[in-house]
Amino acid sequence: MxxxxxxxxxxxxxxxxxxxxxxxxxxxxxxxxxxxxxxxxxxxxxxxxxxxxxxxxxAPCPPCPDPAKVVLKGLEEKRAAIAEDQERLEQEKKRLEKFKEEIDEKLEALGTLKQQIQDDLAKLDQRKTEQELESQAAFDAKMNTLVKVYSGMKPKKAAAIVDKMDIEVAKQIFSRMRETSAAQILAFVDSEKAAKISERIAFKKK
CATH class of the missing domain: 1.20.5 (Single alpha-helices involved in coiled-coils or other helix-helix interfaces)
Structure with missing residues (x-):
């Protein structure tokens, strides 16, 4: 084992x-x-x-920008922008000056035209006044002639004519007559018409 x-x-x-x-x-x-x-x-x-x-x-490292050049470039761009703005402002100023000159010329022309219109109106008023004076003088001359004619007529005959006369013309004639002659003629005029003529002469004297 x-x-x-x-x-x-x-x-x-x-x-x-x-x-x-x-x-x-x-x-x-x-x-x-x-x-x-x-x-x-x-x-x-x-x-x-x-x-x-x-x-x-x-692999080369990319060159870093020069801070001075960056600043100068920014200043140059700013200067160019300012110069451009100034040029634009100068052009706008010239345009406004030209526009102002045109407005001044138009205002001067309007002033001349206004003065001419005022002168023409003054001449027209003067001419109108002269014509009115001439017309009034001619009317007075005619009335004075009629006054002489009716004053030289017999009162009864003159009254017959006055009865057929326009009342305004009769007023003008009697207002220029001497009171004695007017009274003698009105004595033969129709009583109603004589009253109207007397009223108008009295109203004119007022």
């Missing part, structure tokens, strides 16, 4: 040794694989960084 137990023990130890060797081999492979992978990753990272660095070095 003893040899059998020895063989079992030997087999068991051999199996344990084999398992141990397998595990140890797997750990070594994992460690060395991870190391190799880390080395590869490090090399790739270094290569990428070196390439990016080279790209950065190769």
């Amino acid at each position: 003893a040899p059998i137990n020895l063989n079992r023990t030997a087999v068991t130890c051999a199996l344990l040794a084999l398992v141990l060797l397998i595990f140890l081999g797997m750990g070594w492979q994992d460690r060395h694989g991870m190391a190799f992978a880390a080395d590869d990753n490090a090399e790739k990272t270094t290569a990428v960084e070196n390439g990016a660095g080279e790209d950065i070095k190769k």
Whole structure:
């Protein structure tokens, strides 16, 4: 019985040794694989960084604008805009001045026309007054002639004519006669007409 137990023990130890060797081999492979992978990753990272660095070095940085030039450019643009506004204002000013001159000329022409109209109206009034005076003078001359005629006639005969005369004309004649001659003729005039003539002569004297 003893040899059998020895063989079992030997087999068991051999199996344990084999398992141990397998595990140890797997750990070594994992460690060395991870190391190799880390080395590869490090090399790739270094290569990428070196390439990016080279790209950065190769791409030049764009030049920054000069602040003074930027300010000068802005001032120049502002000056040009102001000059353009001034030119536009000058043109507008000239246009308004021309328009003002045209208005002044029209006002002057209207003033001249107004004065001419006033002068014409004054001349017309004067002419009208002169015509009225001439007409009134002619009328007075005719009335004075009739007064002389009727004053020289017999009262009864003159009264017969006055009865057929327009009452306004009779008033004008009797208002120019001497009271004595007028009374003698009116004594023979129709009483109703004589009263109207007397009333009108009295009203005119008032």
